[in-house]
Amino acid sequence: MLTNKMTKTVKGLALVLSDDSELKSSQRVKLIEKTLPALKPGQVLVRMLAAPVNPSDLVYLLGKYGLAPQEGAFVGFEGCGIVEQAHAGLYGKWLKGKRVAISAQPGIDGVWAEYAITKANYCLPVRKELSDEQAATIIVNPCTSVCLVERAITLGSKAIVINAAASQVGKGAIRYAKLKGIKTIATVRSEANVEVLKALGADCVLLTTDEDFEQSLKDCAVKLQAKVLLDAVAAEDTPRLLKAMPNSSTALVYGRLTETYDPLGGLFNVADVIFRDIKIEGFWLAKYIGDASALQVLALSSKVQKLFAEGIFKTDIYASVGFDDFPQALDHYAQHKSDGKVILKCQK
Numbered sequence: 001m002l003t004n005k006m007t008k009t010v011k012g013l014a015l016v017l018s019d020d021s022e023l024k025s026s027q028r029v030k031l032i033e034k035t036l037p038a039l040k041p042g043q044v045l046v047r048m049l050a051a052p053v054n055p056s057d058l059v060y061l062l063g064k065y066g067l068a069p070q071e072g073a074f075v076g077f078e079g080c081g082i083v084e085q086a087h088a089g090l091y092g093k094w095l096k097g098k099r100v101a102i103s104a105q106p107g108i109d110g111v112w113a114e115y116a117i118t119k120a121n122y123c124l125p126v127r128k129e130l131s132d133e134q135a136a137t138i139i140v141n142p143c144t145s146v147c148l149v150e151r152a153i154t155l156g157s158k159a160i161v162i163n164a165a166a167s168q169v170g171k172g173a174i175r176y177a178k179l180k181g182i183k184t185i186a187t188v189r190s191e192a193n194v195e196v197l198k199a200l201g202a203d204c205v206l207l208t209t210d211e212d213f214e215q216s217l218k219d220c221a222v223k224l225q226a227k228v229l230l231d232a233v234a235a236e237d238t239p240r241l242l243k244a245m246p247n248s249s250t251a252l253v254y255g256r257l258t259e260t261y262d263p264l265g266g267l268f269n270v271a272d273v274i275f276r277d278i279k280i281e282g283f284w285l286a287k288y289i290g291d292a293s294a295l296q297v298l299a300l301s302s303k304v305q306k307l308f309a310e311g312i313f314k315t316d317i318y319a320s321v322g323f324d325d326f327p328q329a330l331d332h333y334a335q336h337k338s339d340g341k342v343i344l345k346c347q348k
Helices: 055-061 089-095 140-154 168-179 191-200 213-224 237-243 270-275 285-291 294-309 326-335
Strands: 009-015 029-035 043-052 078-087 099-103 115-119 123-125 159-162 183-188 204-207 226-231 250-253 279-282 317-321 341-345
Touching (some): 078 089, 099 115, 140 285, 168 183, 168 294, 204 213, 213 226, 213 237, 226 237, 237 270
16 A cells, blocks of 8 residues: 555556557557656545546547647546545545545546546445446446436437447446436447347337438437437437437537547538527536536436446446556457447556
8 A cells, every 4th residue: 555655656558649540549558657646635546446448538549539638648537446545635534445436637647557646526436246347437438328318308308319329328328218218219330239229128229321221210200209319429420310300309419439530520400400490419427527516426426336236237348458468458449349348457
């Protein structure tokens, strides 16, 4: 265990900036040693146990995420670990020794490392029933799924359209919507995912490559009264799907999965916005958590963890690997996201 007076050097993965679009994800990080600084007020030191790779991590490696990239910055947005030091008042003292799910403190540290520093209020104690791998994944994707479905309910929609529905957020949204009595229309590119999502509980699963896709989507959206789109793809997909949905529909855009990751590449149909009352909203979990009260964040965490413990939520995991095997696994995830998460095991 580290003490506040101790300086220690540990391993971590840092960003390698490059304009070369042909580089693999594994070529955009390097394993280096990092020195842990003294904690600032409000911070805690966490001994990392496990950390997943998310699509947002891949976009950040490209230097095109909502945070300005910095050469040598440590990477990884979420994970699970044990709080070993705290400089954060009563809450920090209470967290010491507890296993927590954590979000990285933007611009300060990343969690693909043996140790990470973050804000105390970015740490959520986790239930003992959850494995380290599952606990490491409870923030980014499951919380996003819950928030998006609850926003759709607030907007009064009886059903939702979900693109990239085989993603972890998509699957979580299908599970949670079913629990809340909301119908789901799932769109996917791969035929292999159709039966998987039907078995998960999706009311309608459509293959985007089918010739009659737009008409099928329109028929389903009208029948089920789907007026909210959970949009992880953006680009051409946003206006394409909204065109098939009823007037006064809303797109909740929370990602940009298109291959170019162009941050300025979002599209919408001006005529639909003006004449059909189509609306577009953005959703970023980091902002939601930053704006929410501590009680709201804890309530969201408690709700998500209960869903995991009851087996309603589960993160699909492709592989759990150490630092040595991480580069190969990272590249696999970049090309095959629907296979499941890659988890970095941060300790030997």
